[in-house]
Each structure stands twice: as structure tokens, then as C-alpha cells.
Amino acid sequence: MKYLVNGSLKQMVQELLMSGNDRKLIEFLHELQPFDISTLLTEFEEPDQLKILALTEPDIAAETLEHLDYDEQYRLLDHSPDEVTRSILASMSDDAVADLVMAIHPRQAQEILRRVPKEDLAGIRLLMTYPDDSAGGIMSLDYIAVREDWNVSRVINHFRKVGGKATVTNYVYVVDPQGRLAGVTSLKEVLLSNPDTLVSDIMYTKIVSVPVDAHQEEAAKLLSRYDFVALPVTDNDGRLVGVIAVDDILDVIEEEDTEDIHKLGGSQPLDEPYMSSSLFDLVKKRIGWLLVLFIAEGFTGNILRSYEDILAQVVALTFFIPLLTDTGGNSGSQASTLVIRAMALGEVTLKDLAKILWKELRIGAVLGLIMGMVGFVFSWVIGGSQAVALTVSITLVVILVVSSTIGAVLPLIGTRFGVDPAVFSAPLISTIVDATGLLVYFAVASRVLKLG
Amino acid sequence: MKYLVNGSLKQMVQELLMSGNDRKLIEFLHELQPFDISTLLTEFEEPDQLKILALTEPDIAAETLEHLDYDEQYRLLDHSPDEVTRSILASMSDDAVADLVMAIHPRQAQEILRRVPKEDLAGIRLLMTYPDDSAGGIMSLDYIAVREDWNVSRVINHFRKVGGKATVTNYVYVVDPQGRLAGVTSLKEVLLSNPDTLVSDIMYTKIVSVPVDAHQEEAAKLLSRYDFVALPVTDNDGRLVGVIAVDDILDVIEEEDTEDIHKLGGSQPLDEPYMSSSLFDLVKKRIGWLLVLFIAEGFTGNILRSYEDILAQVVALTFFIPLLTDTGGNSGSQASTLVIRAMALGEVTLKDLAKILWKELRIGAVLGLIMGMVGFVFSWVIGGSQAVALTVSITLVVILVVSSTIGAVLPLIGTRFGVDPAVFSAPLISTIVDATGLLVYFAVASRVLKLG
Structure with missing residues (x-):
């Protein structure tokens, strides 16, 4: 009952498919969630997939498709009987169709658009004009809008008429005759109010909205900050043009x-999940940084070569x-990851620079003293000479202070300077710190060991 | 109008506070979002904070507090006049009070609980029994539950009676006489149905729910997978005990x-935001891994010492x-970060081991060949000898294959073996790979350079 997706589910559907009892299969599918049906589909071959899809209610089938890759969506829609395809497309939200197309x-897009109900085409075409990662790219057109001089019973009647297609039903948006967003109220508020109450009496007028051309991350931040279930999207003239639901935001946050995590790992963000990314794609996303870091790290080679004499005299330094x-x-x-995450969550900005610098200086010093002591004992045992051990431990103190603050x-x-913070990943920071560390090492060594 | 939090907002409130026009200030505050009021509060001193809080409607004040630290919440509640504190506490959701307490x-908790309405105490005490990071720890008790033999108009009447306090209003849960979750329907479905329709006719019975003792991550996965706005929580007997709303899940995902990102950066996850973590805390969270990695990296010292002769003969190897x-x-x-993220998103599991191994072997080989060629030219220029350059470039090929697959x-x-994948961070992988790389390097060197 709790976690639906498992072997027995597949087995039950398989038995129903083989028995040819369509009525029973329809009933069974009726009780499943779109996500579960999408998982089921991946376990069957195409003929069964098409049958399952045809026996699922169109609005559930439409949501089911949204859980699949676009290529899969197209294949299933293209290979289904024309009337099935048309009814699923009619049930799909405009933004889902726009994303697919x-x-x-x-050429495939043309095939799809040909079967979309004519009245949906304008909305889909509009959505196609917004970039993928903008507020407009993730918004839905199916919201509920009313006028401020309506009373509650008129709002409820309106809801009964248009609510069926709405993706967001928590909020009722209030627009003026020019379509500008004038207020917002909740369906809950509407239901709890007297039928004669005017919308203007139960609406908020200081509305939090997001511009249609804002980045999707902006929308995600506003939604999570304000704990809203949906966010209205407005154009330059303040007209309500769409609404972003919180479940779309979950995907955005993920x-x-x-992307951030991939960058922190020193790779370009993948466009597709790891498993479905091709070998070529993965090499392409990874080789760039490897080469850049290799060249940058080349400096260490030069530094070491310039201290060739010292190294030849005291091999133990190596x-x-x-x-x-x-x-x-x-x-x-450590330091860069903590700060980068704090920046992503909006806890830290450039104006905290001095405070962070001071904090990390002290942290680096404490870490350096601890590591310096451990390092002294350790290198004395390995290196054999007290002077080398002293060199190592002094270098450790300096390196920890420098690396914590730089990181x-x-x-x-x-x-x-407009550089994405997540670029300052562990690999890049190591590379920068390495050269500094070697310079410190040899500077200390030449003094302590009286070399050079 | 769009992004509310800015200087002018503070200024306007300051003017209203100074003018002493409470009525106007109340009206002004009435139009603000709880998050905005919480931001405002941080910009004033305590006397003004208490005044702002007292003039805010209790339910808005209650939500405002939830955006602040627990210490702040306590301070404001403790220093407010008794009747203000009581009305805010009465408006706070049971789970917010439980978290605070x-x-x-x-002793402070006692002070708070003394002022909580008696009828809320049982719920708060119940919520306090669940661990912080369990489904029970983040659920709310304020849901709407009906019986399956009710009709739609009775549901709407019930909603009008209890809906005001409900945190989740999208779904209406159906329970049997024993309180077991029997079905779920949506408020939208209720409103779109005929008043005489029975609940049993519009309810889903295959419900996705989460056990009260499940980890909060489990709840987050289910919600984001199914695109729900809320998730019912059940006890061992299948009784409905609470509901988790999607906005609480946003916090969980964040x-x-x-936590994952901190671990990937080689630090213990912080319990508090970076800026409010103390120096001591940050050192404590970071020193552990630094020491472990230092000791592990110690192997490289031993390896290098055992090749002291080779290093003394050909300093350029250094x-x-x-x-x-x-x-x-x-x-x-790169490899470990990509795989760890794919695991966190559920795209990859242990059963993909062979597939991933094969994929990374080939990626490592391609990367190795490219880097080997670049490395040959580079090290020839720096190192001076063709033999050293050959050693470096062969080593690069092997290292890239090995590190990609190990990572x-x-x-x-x-x-x-039950180890959190995020522990296999860049620092740990480097440490493991370093020792391997050096062994390969000297094995190749002693053959190519005919040393040893």
C-alpha cells in the first residue's frame, strides 16, 4: 500500500494484460499514480506500453508522460492511435507540450503540434518563446483569475467552470481590466468567507511575483523563502501571464x-543524467577542466625545477x-565549499568579505597549529632529521592559513567579476594553493636548513 | 512592488513607528508577508521589534517567528506582554511550537509551554516524541479528515469549520472509524463535484503515504517524485497521524x-549556517578529516622514501x-562527484556497478590518452629529457584510468557497507589516488630510465 513501485505491480499488470480483461485493467490503472504508471511503462515492450497508455484516462496518461524523457514521450505519442494521441495532447498542460516540442x-514537433487542439496552440507558441531556464520557461498558463468587484459566490462558480484544468488551485489571482495583477487571495480564504464578501475585501495587494524573464533560480528562491505553493509571473507591464507551481520548483532546485555539485567536482554540468550521458559527452564535459588545471599545475613543475639544487642536496624534502x-x-x-554553499543559500554575500576573511584567518591559524604539531612528529619519524621536520611543520602552519583564506x-x-562561485571547486583551489605551498616550503627550507 | 525587502520598507516602518500612528502601522503590516516582517524585525532594536510584533495579526506574527532562529523566537515571545505571547502561541502550528520547545x-521551554492553550498541549507533546529528522518530526497535525460516507456538501461545511487552522488544504483525507487512512481526494475535486456526491466516489484508495518513523529524506523523495503538494503520515497501524506539506520539504531538500555538499568538500556537515557557526565549531568540523587525510597521505612519504635512490639520481622526476x-x-x-550525485537522485544504484565500471574504464582511457599526449610535450619542455617525458606520459594514462574507475x-x-557515499569526497579520492599514482610513476620510471 505504501510504496507502490515494485515487482508485484508489474506482475499484476502483466496478468491483466494477458487475460485480455480490459475493464479490470482500466480499473486497476485508475488507482495508480502517474509516476507509478511511468515506472511500469519502462518495464514493458512497446505494444504493451501503447495498450497501457490507451487504457489510462487521458489526463493521467498526460501526467504519466511528463515523467518520461522527451524522446520516450514522442515515441509513445507518435506510435499511439491518432485518437489516443489527440486526447492525451489535449489533456497535457501547455507548458508540458511546449517543453516537449x-x-x-x-519535423517531429510539427507532427505533435498538428494533433494539439487548436485552442491550445496560441498558449504553447507563447511558452515556446521563453528560455528553458527562465520563469516563463517553467510557468503554467492554467491559473484562476478573477476581478476584484466579484463576490465570493461568483468566484466559486467561476472555479467550478475553469478549475478543472487549473494546475494551481490554492491561490486565486485578482486582475484589473488591463490584465494587471492587482491582488491575490487563497481558495481557502474564499471558502471560509461569506458568499457576499467582495474579492477586494479578502485580497492581499502587496504581491510577491516574479518577472517572466527572470532566471528560474530567482523564482525558486522566492517560493522557498516565502513558503508559497505557487508564484505569479508578470510581464514588463505588470500583467499576469502565468503561474509557477511549487512542484516545478522542486525540479528546478534539484x-x-x-549543476553546482558537478562544478564543485570539477566537471561541466551534464545536460543529461549520468547514466544516459554518452561516453563522448562525459569526456567532453571533463577534459576541459582537466587540461586547464594541468596547465595551471604546470607552475609547480617550474617551481620545483628552480629549486633543483636544494632538492638534490636534501632528497628528504621531496x-x-x-x-x-x-x-x-x-x-x-573545505573553506571554499562551505562559503560557496552559504552563497547559494543566500546566507553570505560580498559585503561579508572582511568578516569571512577574519574568521578564516583565525580558523586557518588554529588548524595550522594542530596540523603543524602532528606534522612535526610525523615528518621527524619519516624524514629522519629534526631540521626537515621543523621545515615541514612551519610550512604546514603557513599553508593552512593561506589555503583557508584563499579558499x-x-x-x-x-x-x-561575474564568475560563478561553484567554479572555485576543490580542484581549482588545490591547484592555486599548491604553487603557493611549494614556494613557502622552499623559502622555509632554505632558511631552516641554511641551503641555497 | 515585486521584491519587497529593501531599505524603503524599513524607512516607512520607522516613520510610522515614530509618528505614533498605530492604526496606520497595523494597516501597513497587514499587507506584508511573514518573511518580510521577519527581515524587518532584524533591522530594529528590541523595543521596536516588540511593538511591530504586537501590532501584527497573531497568525501572521506566528508565521513571522518561524523565519527566525529559535533563540530569537524565544527572546521575542519571552519579552512580549503576556497576552501577546499567548495569542501568538495559540496561532502557531503545533509542530512549530514543538520545534521551538x-x-x-x-527551563525556557517550560515558560513557553505554560502559555500555550491547554488544548494544543497534547499535540505538541506528541510531536516532541519524534526525532527531528523523521517524518514525524516535520509533520503538521492540522489536516482535514472526513469519512467516506459523507457527501460533498458535508465536506464543504466541515472545511468551513476547521479549514481555518489547516496548513494543508489541497487534499482532504478520508479515514475509517479506527482513524486508518482509507483514501484521499482533493479540495478541487470536492468543489467540482455535485453536493450530493459521496466522498467514496471521488476518493483515491491507493494512497502514497510515509511512515511516521521514516527519515525526512524519504518523505522528500516521495513528494518530489509524485509531484504532490502534501503527503499523509501514518503510524504502524496505518492510522493517519499527520501531514507533511511541500514547503517543509523544500527546507528538507535544502x-x-x-549536508552532502559539505561532506563532498571534506568537512563534517555544519549544524548551523556558516556565518553563525562559531570558530570552535568550524575547527571541530574540519580538523577531523584533515587529520585523517594527513595520516593517510603519509603513505606517499613512505613511498617516496623507498625510492630515494631513484629520486637522487634523477631529480627531474620530482x-x-x-x-x-x-x-x-x-x-x-570528477568521477566520484558525478556518481555520488546520481546516487543521491536515485539514478544509479549498486546494481549498475559493472556498467559504471566499464563506462569509466573507457572514459579514463580516452582522457588518459589526451592528457598523456599533452603531458609528453609539456614534460619534455620542463624536464629536458625524452625518457622523463615518456615516463610522465605513460604514468598519466595509467593514473587517469585508475582514478576514474576508483572515483x-x-x-x-x-x-x-553502509558508508554514506558523500564521504567519498574529492579529498579522500585524491589521497587514495595519490599513493597509487606514485607507485605507478616509479614503476614506469625504473623501467623506462633503466634505474633502481
Whole structure:
């Protein structure tokens, strides 16, 4: 009863399909959620898929398709009987059709648009004009709008007429004769009010809305900040043009967080899930940063070559190179990850730069002292000489202070110049810190060991 | 009009406060969102804060408090006049009060509970028994429940009576005489149906629900997968005990993603936002991994020491140590981050192990060939000798294959043994890959350079 998607579900549908008892199968499908039907579909071959789809109510079938890849959506719609395709398309929301049509080949798109009810075409064409990742790109056109001089009973009647297609039913939007958003009230408020109450008496007029050309992340931030279930979208003249529902925002948040995480891992964000990304795609998304970092890291080669004499004199210094550069990289990546996430959540901005710098300076110092002590003992045991151990431990203190502050501050400074903070990933920070660490190491070494 | 929180808002409230025109201030506050009032509060001193709170409608004031830290909530409630505190507490949802009471000192909690309406105490005490991060810990008790033999007009009457306090109004839950969840329908469906229609005719009976003791992440997954606006919570006997709204889930997703990102950055997840975390806390969360990785990385010191002779003979080999280890770390962290994120999104599980291994083997080979060629030219220029360049470039190919596969496969194998995948962060992968890389380097070097 609780978690529906499992083997037995597939088995039951399989038995119903083989028995040929369509009525029973219809009843069974009627009780399933669109997501479950979409999972089911992936477990059958095409003839069964088409049968299941045809026996599902069109509005449920429409939602089912939205859980599948665009290629899958097209294939199923294209191979279904014409009347099934038409009724599913008629039940799909305009934004779902617009997304599908933009994702497939233009010739295939034509095939789809030919079967869409004529009255939906204008809306779909409008939605197709907004970029994918803009507020307009994720909004729906199916909201409920009323006038402020209506009374509650008229609103309820209006709802009974148009509410069936609405994707967002929590809020009732109030528009003026020019279509400008004038207020908002909730269906709950409407139901709890006296039938004669005027809309103007139960509406909020200071509305939080998002411009149609804003980035989808902006919409996500507003929705999650205000705990709304939906957000109205307005054009430049303040006209209500659509509404963004919170479940679309869940997808946006997932998408944006995934992008950030990929960048933090030192890869270009993938356009598709990892498993369905092609080998070529994955190589393309990864090789760029690898090369850039390789070239940047090349500096360390130059630094080491310029200290060739010292290295030849005290080979033991070599033993600690990976240890020192890695520790710097680790503490730098800790600091940058914490700050980058805080920036993404809006907890930290450029104006906190000085405060963060001061905080990380102190944290770096404390971490450095602890690591310096541990490092001294450790390198004494491995390196054999007290002077080398002293060099390592002094270097550790400096490296931890430098890497913590650089790691925390670079993402902040980057935004000042329009660089996405998530680019200051662990790999980039390590690379920057490595060169610094080696310079410190040899500067300390030449003094402590009286070399050079 | 669009983005409310800005300087002018503070200024307007300040003027209204100084003018002493309470009526106007009440009207002004009435038009603000709880989040905006909470932002406003942070910009005033306590006397003004208390005045603003007292002049805000209790239900809005209650929601306003939820946007503040628990310490702040307590301070404002404690310092407000008794009747203001009581009316705000009466308007707060039971789960908000439970969260507050559990977060503050037990003696302070007593002070708060003393002022909570008696009829709310049972619910609050119940909610306090569930762990913070369980479904029970984030659910609300204010849902709408009806019986299946009621008709639509009775449901609407019931809604008018109890709907005012409900946090979730999209769904109407159907329970049997024992309180077991028997079905669910939507308020929209109710409104669109004939007044005589029975609830049993418009309800779904295959309900997706979450057990009260499930982890909050489980609830988040179900909600986002099914695109629901709320999810019912049931106890072991299938009784409806609460409901989780999607806006609470937004917070959960944010929290879980933040934890993952912190771990990926090589730090223990913070319990509080970065800026409000104390120095001591930040050091504590970061030093652990730094030390573990330092000790692990110690192996590289041992490896290098055991090749002391080779290093003394060909100092140029030293130049490429940071370059090689870092490149391995980078490609390993790319692979692990991509796989870890795919696991978090449920796209990849342990059963895909072989497929992923094969994929990453090939990706590693392609990346290795490209980097090997670049590395050959580069190290020839820096290192001076063709033999060293050949050593570096062969090592690069091996390192990229090894690091890509290790990076991708370790998080998957880890889950098999109950290790959180996000622990296989860039820093840990680099450390593991470093030792491997050095061993390969010297194995290749001793053959190519005929040393040892």
C-alpha cells in the first residue's frame, strides 16, 4: 500500500494484460499514480506500453508522460492511435507540450503540434518563446483569475467552470481590466468567507511575483523563502501571464543543486543524467577542466625545477611534497565549499568579505597549529632529521592559513567579476594553493636548513 | 512592488513607528508577508521589534517567528506582554511550537509551554516524541479528515469549520472509524463535484503515504517524485497521524543537499549556517578529516622514501610529482562527484556497478590518452629529457584510468557497507589516488630510465 513501485505491480499488470480483461485493467490503472504508471511503462515492450497508455484516462496518461524523457514521450505519442494521441495532447498542460516540442526534432514537433487542439496552440507558441531556464520557461498558463468587484459566490462558480484544468488551485489571482495583477487571495480564504464578501475585501495587494524573464533560480528562491505553493509571473507591464507551481520548483532546485555539485567536482554540468550521458559527452564535459588545471599545475613543475639544487642536496624534502600540497588543497576546499554553499543559500554575500576573511584567518591559524604539531612528529619519524621536520611543520602552519583564506575568499571575489562561485571547486583551489605551498616550503627550507 | 525587502520598507516602518500612528502601522503590516516582517524585525532594536510584533495579526506574527532562529523566537515571545505571547502561541502550528520547545533550554521551554492553550498541549507533546529528522518530526497535525460516507456538501461545511487552522488544504483525507487512512481526494475535486456526491466516489484508495518513523529524506523523495503538494503520515497501524506539506520539504531538500555538499568538500556537515557557526565549531568540523587525510597521505612519504635512490639520481622526476598526483585527484573527484550525485537522485544504484565500471574504464582511457599526449610535450619542455617525458606520459594514462574507475566505483561499493557515499569526497579520492599514482610513476620510471 505504501510504496507502490515494485515487482508485484508489474506482475499484476502483466496478468491483466494477458487475460485480455480490459475493464479490470482500466480499473486497476485508475488507482495508480502517474509516476507509478511511468515506472511500469519502462518495464514493458512497446505494444504493451501503447495498450497501457490507451487504457489510462487521458489526463493521467498526460501526467504519466511528463515523467518520461522527451524522446520516450514522442515515441509513445507518435506510435499511439491518432485518437489516443489527440486526447492525451489535449489533456497535457501547455507548458508540458511546449517543453516537449522544443526538445525534439522540428519535423517531429510539427507532427505533435498538428494533433494539439487548436485552442491550445496560441498558449504553447507563447511558452515556446521563453528560455528553458527562465520563469516563463517553467510557468503554467492554467491559473484562476478573477476581478476584484466579484463576490465570493461568483468566484466559486467561476472555479467550478475553469478549475478543472487549473494546475494551481490554492491561490486565486485578482486582475484589473488591463490584465494587471492587482491582488491575490487563497481558495481557502474564499471558502471560509461569506458568499457576499467582495474579492477586494479578502485580497492581499502587496504581491510577491516574479518577472517572466527572470532566471528560474530567482523564482525558486522566492517560493522557498516565502513558503508559497505557487508564484505569479508578470510581464514588463505588470500583467499576469502565468503561474509557477511549487512542484516545478522542486525540479528546478534539484537541477540547480546538481549543476553546482558537478562544478564543485570539477566537471561541466551534464545536460543529461549520468547514466544516459554518452561516453563522448562525459569526456567532453571533463577534459576541459582537466587540461586547464594541468596547465595551471604546470607552475609547480617550474617551481620545483628552480629549486633543483636544494632538492638534490636534501632528497628528504621531496618526501613531503604530496603531503603538504594535499593538506593545503583539503583545507582550501573545505573553506571554499562551505562559503560557496552559504552563497547559494543566500546566507553570505560580498559585503561579508572582511568578516569571512577574519574568521578564516583565525580558523586557518588554529588548524595550522594542530596540523603543524602532528606534522612535526610525523615528518621527524619519516624524514629522519629534526631540521626537515621543523621545515615541514612551519610550512604546514603557513599553508593552512593561506589555503583557508584563499579558499573562502576567492569565490566571493569571483562573483564581483561575474564568475560563478561553484567554479572555485576543490580542484581549482588545490591547484592555486599548491604553487603557493611549494614556494613557502622552499623559502622555509632554505632558511631552516641554511641551503641555497 | 515585486521584491519587497529593501531599505524603503524599513524607512516607512520607522516613520510610522515614530509618528505614533498605530492604526496606520497595523494597516501597513497587514499587507506584508511573514518573511518580510521577519527581515524587518532584524533591522530594529528590541523595543521596536516588540511593538511591530504586537501590532501584527497573531497568525501572521506566528508565521513571522518561524523565519527566525529559535533563540530569537524565544527572546521575542519571552519579552512580549503576556497576552501577546499567548495569542501568538495559540496561532502557531503545533509542530512549530514543538520545534521551538525542543531547541531551547528546558527551563525556557517550560515558560513557553505554560502559555500555550491547554488544548494544543497534547499535540505538541506528541510531536516532541519524534526525532527531528523523521517524518514525524516535520509533520503538521492540522489536516482535514472526513469519512467516506459523507457527501460533498458535508465536506464543504466541515472545511468551513476547521479549514481555518489547516496548513494543508489541497487534499482532504478520508479515514475509517479506527482513524486508518482509507483514501484521499482533493479540495478541487470536492468543489467540482455535485453536493450530493459521496466522498467514496471521488476518493483515491491507493494512497502514497510515509511512515511516521521514516527519515525526512524519504518523505522528500516521495513528494518530489509524485509531484504532490502534501503527503499523509501514518503510524504502524496505518492510522493517519499527520501531514507533511511541500514547503517543509523544500527546507528538507535544502538541508540534505547542504549536508552532502559539505561532506563532498571534506568537512563534517555544519549544524548551523556558516556565518553563525562559531570558530570552535568550524575547527571541530574540519580538523577531523584533515587529520585523517594527513595520516593517510603519509603513505606517499613512505613511498617516496623507498625510492630515494631513484629520486637522487634523477631529480627531474620530482618536478612532476604534484602534477601527476593532482591530475589523478582531479579526474577521480570528477568521477566520484558525478556518481555520488546520481546516487543521491536515485539514478544509479549498486546494481549498475559493472556498467559504471566499464563506462569509466573507457572514459579514463580516452582522457588518459589526451592528457598523456599533452603531458609528453609539456614534460619534455620542463624536464629536458625524452625518457622523463615518456615516463610522465605513460604514468598519466595509467593514473587517469585508475582514478576514474576508483572515483566512480568506491562510492558505490561504500554503500554496500553502509558508508554514506558523500564521504567519498574529492579529498579522500585524491589521497587514495595519490599513493597509487606514485607507485605507478616509479614503476614506469625504473623501467623506462633503466634505474633502481
